[in-house]
Amino acid sequence: MVQRIRGVLAAALMAVAVWQPAAAAGPKPDLDTRFKEAMSNPQLADQLYKTGRKVAAVCANCHGEGGNSTKSSVPNLAGQNPAYLMEQIRQFSDGRRRYEFMEGMIRAMNNDEKIGMVLFYAAQEVVHKPSSNKPLADRGADIFNKNCFRCHGNAGRGSDQVARIAGQQDEYLRTTLQRYRAGTNVRVNSIMTPNVKLLSDQDIEALVAYVSSMP
Ligand code: HEC
Ligand code: HEC
Known part of the structure; x- marks a missing residue:
């Protein structure tokens, strides 16, 4: 019995010994x-x-x-x-x-x-939702094409470093733009804040209507 336990222990220790060199190869990459x-x-x-x-x-x-x-x-x-x-x-x-x-x-x-x-x-595709308020979305497009396109691109798809916003959910867009504008600690960004500082609530509504309907 003792012999068998010793055998199992030895096997376990050997398994550890075999396994260790890989683990000792260094800390996990960040x-x-x-x-x-x-x-x-x-x-x-x-x-x-x-x-x-x-x-x-x-x-x-x-x-x-x-x-x-x-x-x-x-x-x-x-x-x-x-x-x-x-x-x-x-x-x-x-x-x-x-x-x-x-x-x-x-x-x-x-x-x-x-x-x-x-x-x-x-790698997933965004499902397109057409606008339900065309005049409001058109007003949003005017604001978008004066400023936002500079970083988020003409199609709102962003770039390597900048968020895609095309087709984003409307309530989420509204809350996010309001948070950047308010500059509270919930969500701050030194690049976005100056770009939304001067937007009125109506401007934000128009942007939400346009951006959420972009394909
Ligand atoms: C100078 C570049 C720049 C401009 C101009 C700009 N943005 Fe941004 N935007 C960014 C960056 C960078 C981020 C990512 C910020 C972060 O990490 O919170 C961002 C984030 C966002 C987000 C959050 C996306 C998400 O998924 O949460 C929204 C919405 C947004 N921008 C909308 C706009 C709108 C609308 C305008 C025009 C009024 C605009 N942006 C103008 C650079 C810009
Ligand atoms: C209970 C609901 C819930 C679940 C489950 C959840 N999330 Fe979220 N997630 C949210 C909400 C709400 C937000 C928006 C937060 C805010 O307002 O800033 C969010 C935001 C995010 C964002 C930021 C998106 C952007 O555009 O900036 C990422 C990334 C994210 N979640 C990833 C994940 C992943 C990955 C999982 C699964 C492991 C997950 N979430 C599970 C509710 C959820």
Whole structure:
């Protein structure tokens, strides 16, 4: 009996010994290093995408299937730019962006799950919702084409660093623009704030009507 236990223990210790060199290869890469790794390694990216698709099943309760939200106060994640999503993960993690539920959600995810969900959502298509108030949306287009296009692009799809806003949910757009304008600590951004400071509530309504209907 003792002999058998010794045998099992020895086998277990050997397994540990075999396993250790890999673990001793260094600490796990941080989020940004791992993201760069995935961007330059298609096989790893593919593996993380599949992890992300599994994670997304949890998020679907609020953000909708494939990141097309069905609640107007919850943002779409579909078609969102990877660098922007990564930045929001950082902001929820370090408290620059406050939303208690999402802060907890991000804390509960490991780096591969975070990167995986970014790759998954960035690859999904946004469902187009045409405007229900054309005159208001046209007024929004005028404001958009005077300023917002400079960073978010003519089509509202953003860029590597700037958020996609085309087709975003209307209640979420309204709240977000009001938060930037108010400059409270819920959500601040030194680039967005000066661009919304002078908008009236009516301007915001017009922008919401236009941006949410952009394909
Ligand atoms: C209980 C509902 C709920 C669940 C579940 C949920 N979220 Fe969210 N999420 C929200 C809300 C609401 C916001 C908007 C917060 C705000 O107003 O700033 C948000 C915002 C976000 C944002 C920022 C989007 C943007 O355009 O800036 C990301 C990224 C995000 N969630 C990812 C996830 C991921 C990944 C999961 C699953 C692991 C998830 N969420 C699960 C409700 C939820
Ligand atoms: C000088 C560049 C710039 C201009 C001009 C600009 N934006 Fe932005 N916008 C950004 C950046 C950068 C972010 C990401 C900020 C963050 O991380 O919170 C952003 C974020 C946003 C978001 C949040 C997206 C999300 O998913 O939560 C909305 C909505 C938005 N902008 C709308 C607008 C509108 C409407 C205008 C015109 C009135 C505008 N922006 C003008 C750079 C700009």
